[in-house]
Amino acid sequence: MAFYEELVAATAADRDWLLAAPVIDRALAGQITRETYLAFLTQAYHHVRHTVPLLMAVGSRLEDRHAWLQPQVLHYLEEEAGHEQWILNDIDAAGGISASAASSEPSIATEAMVAYAYDTVTRRNPVGFFGMVLVLEGTSVALALQAADRIQSALALPNRAFTYLRSHGSLDQEHVGHLAGIVNRLEDAADRMAVLRCARGVYRLYGEMFRGLDAREDDRSGLRRIA
Secondary structure, three states: OOHHHHHHHOOOHHHHHHHOOEEEHHHHHOOOOOHHHHHHHHHHHHHHHHHHHHHHHEEEEEEEHHHHHHHHHHHHHHHOOOHHHHHHHHHOOOOOOHHHHHHHHOOOOHHHHHHHHHHHHHHHOOOOOOOHHHHEEEEEEEEEEEEEHHHHHHHHOOOOHHHHHHHHHHHHHHEEEEEEHOOOOOHHHHHHHHHHHHHHHHHHHHHHHHHOHHHOOOOOEEOOOOO
């Protein structure tokens, strides 16, 4: 069995725990509020804005034996640059205030997930970062396009309020095969364990982020207050 398949199998329970977050079920059923959608976009901004810095940190710390990964990291950098601006644009289009969202504090779970990723890259093994890629891209493929359609239908929001979900969902479908090709080339047991450990940690923290969305329907979501 290829390592990618082993990785997916080994993290199945973690993935199921994330997907069991009640807000995800409601989103797929078209039953979430605009406030919750804005809260999700705000938390997405707070972790997506670190994608490029994290990738740069990965590239700068690769050992010589991982030189073959440098073009892969550059590819991800080119693909991911500017996505945080998509999110801010979506917030404005959905009736929020992007400046308020950008200046807000992330949830503890979101902040912990980002910190965990930086710790993996800078203190443990930079190759482990691809465990985070597995979680975010896999979740996006499973949910993003479906959720965007259901949320838009329920909230009657314009297409320009779903740039991040729709564009990222489509992009991540292309990335899944790319990621499989990368992790399948990892032969060292320590590298494989680093990817697995990071994936499990991010599944847990990303799941906590989703579970915390309902509690953040306040001014930190960037929602415009109506007098």
